[in-house]
Amino acid sequence: MGRRTQADRDAITIEIVYAFLSAGFAAALAFGAVYGPAFAFSLSSSTRRTLAVVGVILAAVVFLLRVTHVLLGFARRPENDGD
Numbered sequence: 001m002g003r004r005t006q007a008d009r010d011a012i013t014i015e016i017v018y019a020f021l022s023a024g025f026a027a028a029l030a031f032g033a034v035y036g037p038a039f040a041f042s043l044s045s046s047t048r049r050t051l052a053v054v055g056v057i058l059a060a061v062v063f064l065l066r067v068t069h070v071l072l073g074f075a076r077r078p079e080n081d082g083d
Contacts (some may be wrong), residue, residue, distance in 0.1 A: 015074045023066035027059035
């Protein structure tokens with residue numbers, strides 16, 4: 001494995017930033033989908049708490065899966081050696 005060029009390092013940085021931003025957005029949507037009914041309906045405090053816990057757990061799982069998916073997809077791309 002040779003040294004990475006500046007373009008390679010930039011591509012990796014952009015891919016990492018994209019992975020984290022898209023994962024954060026997906027996690028926020030997942031949390032909102034679970035916890036959203038707490039705003040729409042008058043629920044008991046224990047139900048709200050349960051929805052919040054489930055939403056946080058789901059958001060964390062979605063975040064990790066999205067980051068993993070994006071970065072593994074980037075790692076599996078064939079390198080373009082200029083051929």
